[in-house]
Amino acid sequence: MQSENKARPGRLRILKDIFTSPAFIALFIVFAILYYFFIRYIITISSRGIFLISVPSYLLYLLSATSAVLLAASAYELRLSFRYRALALEDGAASVITTFAGSLVTSCGCSAPLLATILYGLGANVIGVSSAITFIAVNEVWLLGAVVIINLALAYYSLGKISRGCAIRKGKVVASPMKD
Amino acid sequence: MPTRNIRSKDAALQSLRNLTYIAIALAIIAIAMSGYSLMKAGKPVYLNRTVYVNGTKTANTIASYVKYNITSSLITPQYYLPKDPPITNATNATFGSTLAGLNTQLNASQLSIINNASLSNYEKAGMMYLNGSFGTLVDGNANNVPQFVVNGKPSVIYFGSITCVFCGENRWAMALALSRFGNFSTLFFGYSSIGDHDVPTIYWAPAQYNESGDDLGSFYNSRYINFIAIEDTDPITGGFNLNSFPQIRSRINYTVNLAYEDAISYILNLSNVPKTAFQGTPYTIWGASQMNGADSIDFGNTTGAQLGITTMTHQQILNEIANPSNQFGWLEYAGADIYIAMTCASINNSAPVCSLPAIRGIEKQNGY
Numbered sequence: 001m002q003s004e005n006k007a008r009p010g011r012l013r014i015l016k017d018i019f020t021s022p023a024f025i026a027l028f029i030v031f032a033i034l035y036y037f038f039i040r041y042i043i044t045i046s047s048r049g050i051f052l053i054s055v056p057s058y059l060l061y062l063l064s065a066t067s068a069v070l071l072a073a074s075a076y077e078l079r080l081s082f083r084y085r086a087l088a089l090e091d092g093a094a095s096v097i098t099t100f101a102g103s104l105v106t107s108c109g110c111s112a113p114l115l116a117t118i119l120y121g122l123g124a125n126v127i128g129v130s131s132a133i134t135f136i137a138v139n140e141v142w143l144l145g146a147v148v149i150i151n152l153a154l155a156y157y158s159l160g161k162i163s164r165g166c167a168i169r170k171g172k173v174v175a176s177p178m179k180d
Numbered sequence: 181m182p183t184r185n186i187r188s189k190d191a192a193l194q195s196l197r198n199l200t201y202i203a204i205a206l207a208i209i210a211i212a213m214s215g216y217s218l219m220k221a222g223k224p225v226y227l228n229r230t231v232y233v234n235g236t237k238t239a240n241t242i243a244s245y246v247k248y249n250i251t252s253s254l255i256t257p258q259y260y261l262p263k264d265p266p267i268t269n270a271t272n273a274t275f276g277s278t279l280a281g282l283n284t285q286l287n288a289s290q291l292s293i294i295n296n297a298s299l300s301n302y303e304k305a306g307m308m309y310l311n312g313s314f315g316t317l318v319d320g321n322a323n324n325v326p327q328f329v330v331n332g333k334p335s336v337i338y339f340g341s342i343t344c345v346f347c348g349e350n351r352w353a354m355a356l357a358l359s360r361f362g363n364f365s366t367l368f369f370g371y372s373s374i375g376d377h378d379v380p381t382i383y384w385a386p387a388q389y390n391e392s393g394d395d396l397g398s399f400y401n402s403r404y405i406n407f408i409a410i411e412d413t414d415p416i417t418g419g420f421n422l423n424s425f426p427q428i429r430s431r432i433n434y435t436v437n438l439a440y441e442d443a444i445s446y447i448l449n450l451s452n453v454p455k456t457a458f459q460g461t462p463y464t465i466w467g468a469s470q471m472n473g474a475d476s477i478d479f480g481n482t483t484g485a486q487l488g489i490t491t492m493t494h495q496q497i498l499n500e501i502a503n504p505s506n507q508f509g510w511l512e513y514a515g516a517d518i519y520i521a522m523t524c525a526s527i528n529n530s531a532p533v534c535s536l537p538a539i540r541g542i543e544k545q546n547g548y
Contacts, residue, residue, distance in 0.1 A: 048477045049316045052345070052487075054376055054419060090200045097207055109376065110344030110420045111460035111473045118211075126451035126458050127425050133460055134422045161193075 007168045008176070011159040014166070017173050018076050027075055032068035035099045039064065042103035046114045054137075055106055059144045063102040066151035070095035073158045080166065080175040091158045098154070102147040108136040245456075246449045249329040252438035254406060255397030257385035259285075259366070264389050275491045276378050279416065281369040283386045290495070291367060293502045294382075295359050297513075299536065301504055302360070302520065305513030306538025310545060314511060318476045320518045320546040322469035323456045327526060328408075328446055330439050334526045335406040336519075337443050340462040342389060342413050343420045347462045348372030348381035349489060350474035352497065353515030354464070355382055360520055360533035362402025369494045375419025377487055379479070380494050384409040389416040392423055394431045396440055404527050405467070408443045412461070422461065466519050467526020469548055476515030481508050522548050 009017070018024045039060055044051050053060070074091035104115050112133045119129045136143060167176035260266075267282040286294075309318050328335040336358065340347035348371065355367065370383040384398035384407075395411040412428060414421035425448065432440045447463060450456040450470060459472045480488020488508065489497070500509040517538060524534035525548035533539060542548075 048319065048473070050477055050479060052377070052479075090197055093200060093204050097203065100207070109346075109460070110341060110422070111346045111462075113459045113473065116457070116459035117454075120454055120457055126448060130422060130458060131424055134420075134424075137420045137422075140419075 009163055009166055009168050009173050011156065011163055013168075014073075014076070014159045014162050014173065018072055024072050024076060028068045028072045031071045031095075032064045035067045035095075036060065036064040038099060039103045039106065042100070042114065043107040046107035046112060047109070052109065053106055054109060055140050055144055059141065059148065060102075060106065062148045063099065063144065063151070066148050066155065067095040067099045067102075069155050070098070070151055070158065073155055073162065077158070077162055080162065080173075091154065094154050095151070098147055098151050102144055105136055105140055105143045105147065108133055108140065110137070112137070245326050245453065246446065247326040248442050248446055250331075250438055250442055252330055252442075254330070254408065254439055255435060255437050256399070257395065257397040259386065261386045261388060263391065264387060266386075277374050278378060279371060279374075279389075281494055282371060282389060282416070283383070284369050286367045286369065286382070290498055291364060293498045294355050294367065295363055297356055297359060297501065299533065301510075301513045302356075302517055302533065303536050303538045305504070305510045306517040306536065306542055308510055309514040309517060310538065310541050314476070314507075314514055317478065317511060318514050318518065319473075320475065320521075320542065322466075322471045322522060322546065322548065324468060325450060325456060325465060325470045327468050328443065328465060330406045330408075333402075333404065333406050334467045334523075335408050335439075335443075335465070336467070336523065337408045337410075337447070337465040338384075338462060339410045339444075339447055339464070340412070341420070341422050342370060342383065342387045342395070342411055342416060343373035343376055343418065343422075344461045345372045345376040345379050345420070346460075346474045346477075348377075348379035349478055350462055350476065350515065351381050351383070352501065353474075353476055353478070353512050354519060356501070356512060356516035357466075357519035357523070358400060358402070358407060360516075361404045361523060361527075361531050362400055362407070365399040365401070367399070371416065373414070373416050373419055373421075375417075377490055379487065379489055380492060380497060382494075384411060387411065387416070388413040391415065392421075394423070394428055396432065396435060396437075404531050405523060406439070408439060410440065410444065464519075466522035469522035469525070471522075474515070475518040476511055478508060478511040478515060481506050517542055518546075521546065524548075 040051055043053060070091055074088040074095070077088035077091065108115050115133060115136070116129050119132055124132065165175060166173050264283060266284040267279050268284060308314065328337060338354065355364065368383040368386050370381050370387055372379040372381060384400070385395050387395055391413070393413045395413055396409065398407055398409045400407040410428070410432070412423050414423070429444050432444050447458065451458045456470050462474055464471050478489070480492065500506070501512055504510050504513060520533055521539050521542035524531065524539055525543050529535070
């Protein structure tokens, strides 16, 4: 048991495994691009067809990249074992949710039809909606930074989950059955 | 590893999983509701309510909008604000972060470009809109609402912010529209906030650009309509910011002006119905038509990293309005045409501009 514990890969080992695999690198790149265009789409439909942002562009790139990392981790979990399918789905869903949340934050300006519609749909009144729009617009950069940090935290947590469920056998990371 | 630790970890994992599923479900519900709301179009929804009059149940369909028909003076603002003087020097003339000319009045020839714009420009731009030349850059969708009548005339109500980029780009088109029904004795040069793209624009009154406030009124006169302008303000050097509705209402109530008090109440009343609910600035009502957001998006002939309009001076914009030669200029008139058509429909087409074929066509196409 002790030798098995020593053989458990760390988070960095998992990350290295992901980003030395051509398939996962390709997946990361594809989804980073897809997420970036998804963010652009959300912003554009909120701004009547104009890609209008008041935050530094690099934050959008960071958001796309960190969401793609989360998605790559979930794909890695799936590949390891179908036993981890539910966990993998959580991470995949989380990456979509954080990307959407980041897009809503970035699309929020003096005119925020998408965000307003969602808030009204959730039961907010006009005072709540206008306050929310203003709060988000004023604190856009910080909120977007927070979403990026959430992505990084979720990725760290996800890698930890994978690590606890794996072992290194003959130099490869494999799923290791959990003991009851 | 002790069994108890593994079981508690499994329990924590299960809790997290459940939370995630709940979050996903809420997100899906919210997206579905927003999609449904976005897809709704056409006439407003009238709420079914049972009304008791003198203890007797009567007709049970009542419009959820309140109607206004009042008698009131309108607010005429000050020409000069000591705490927010005109910025006449151009020392900080870097496009995108300039305030050159802020709060200065348009001179006579500049004002004439707005007040005496050629009817042929409106007609040509209107035809371009009807032919689909502007694509999604012009949106004529509006919601039918009761007219806000003051002193026997329907009203145009504008609620916006000096810090807002969309208000900034759309005031040019609004001014062109209003000038067909009346006259501006003065307008003021302005900008959207530096943090919100610093778009050169015009203000209806000198702006409190250094502090949080609300600029009320304009120097507009018309025998057809009232123009009720509510312009929220915050420091222009920041980004977009909007004061809370209770705060705005409180400031307006302080003026003890019935037209403005009722106008803000009217906007809040309209916001109880999803289709006409406030979604950001600008929020305008043109007679019997309410519009969320700007009707046209005109940021110049180039967009992208830097909006074209932010590289133009006020004079260059006026020159293009005086003699439109590219998309930017024509789009301003097309945006004005939409507003004109809404207003014409509310005044039984009694103004000369209403007889333009393009305006009639827009009224018919958009169902005003």
